[in-house]
Amino acid sequence: MPSHSPAHQSRAVSGVVLGAVLIGLAPIFVRLAEVGPTAAAFWRVLLALPALLVLRRLAVPRQPGGQQAAGSTRGLWLAGLAFAGDLAVWHQSIRLTSIANSTLLTNLAPVFLTLTLHFGFGQRHAPRFWLGLSLSLLGALALLAGSLRIGRETVLGDLLGIVTAGFYAAYQLLVSHSRQRFGALDVMLRSSAAAALALLPISLAAGEKLWPPDTHSWLILLGLALISHVGGQGLIAWALAHLPASFSSVTLLVQPIAATVFAWLILGEVFGAQQALGGAIVMAGILLCRFAMPALTPVREPG
Secondary structure, three states, X not given: OOOOOHHHHHHHHHHHHHHHHHXXXXXXXXXXXXXXXXXXXXXXXXXXXXXXXXXXXXXXOOOOOHHHHHHHHHHHHHHHHHHHHHHHHHHHHHHXXXXXXXXXXXXXXXXXXXXXHHHHOOOOOOHHHHHHHHXXXXXXXXXXXXXXXXXXXXXXXXXXXXXXXXXXXXXXXHHXXXXXXXXXXXXXXXXXXXXXXXXXXXXXXXXXXXXXXOHHHHHHHHXXXXXXXXXXXXXXXXXXOOOOHHHHHHXXXXXXXXXXXXXXXXXXXXXXXXXXXXXXXXHHHHHHHHHHHHHXXXXXXXX
16 A cells, blocks of 8 residues: 655655646647647657556566456546546647636646545545635736736637646546555556547547657657656656645646746746746645645545
C-alpha cells in the first residue's frame, strides 16, 4: 500500500508542484504544433507510450493480483477515457475562446472534485480548506484577468472549459483510487493507451489536420508527450498515491501560474504586477489547504 508518512507527503507535494509546472508548458506546445487541437492531444498520449513502456520495463515489477486488481484495471481504462475527454474538449475550448478563459474555467476541477468527495464519498474538509480553495481560485482569476474575454463569441468555448474541468476532476479521482493498487507507470500506460484509442477517431471525425508537416512539428509534439505528459502527468499520478485527491487538485492551480510565466518567456505575453499578485494569492491558498490537509478524513467507497 502507498505510504502516507509526512516524508512521503512532502515529496509528493513537490512532485505535484513540479508536475503542474511541466503541464504548464502544454498550452505553448499545443499552440506551436501544426496539427489540429485534438490531433495534438492524440500525439501527446501516443508518443508518450514508448517512453512509458521503457520506464515500466526498467521499474521494479508490481504484481497486484486477484479480483481486486481486475476491478482496478477497469478503473485505469476509465481514467484514460476521462483524460481523452479532458484533452479533446480542452483543446477545442482553447480554439473557441481565449487561453485565459479556458485555463481559468478548466481549473474549476478542484471544486468539482472536492464536492464529489464531500457528497459522494463522505470525505469531509475543514473550513480552512474551503477558504484556501476559494483563495486559490481568486488568485487564478487575478492572474488571468488581464486576458479574459467576455462576450457571446466566447460562450461555447467557455462552456467547453467548464466541461473540461469535469472530465479532469473525474480523471484525478479515478487515478487517485487506482494508485492504491497500481504503480504510477501502470496507471500512465493503461490510461494513455485508452486515451489514444479514443482521441484518434475524434480527431478524424472532426476533419483535423492529423499528420505533422515537418521535423519541427514532430519535435514540438515530442516535447508535449515527454515533458508535459510523461514528466508532468507522470509526477502527478505518482503523487496521488500519497496525498488526498482534493489537495492535489488544488495544488495543480500552480499550472496557470506556470503557463503564464512560460507564455511571457516564450511568446512575449504580458507578465506584470497583477500577474505576480495573482500568483502569490494562488500560492497562499494552496499553503492554507496544505495546513488543512491533516484534517481530511479518509475516502470511503460509496455504498
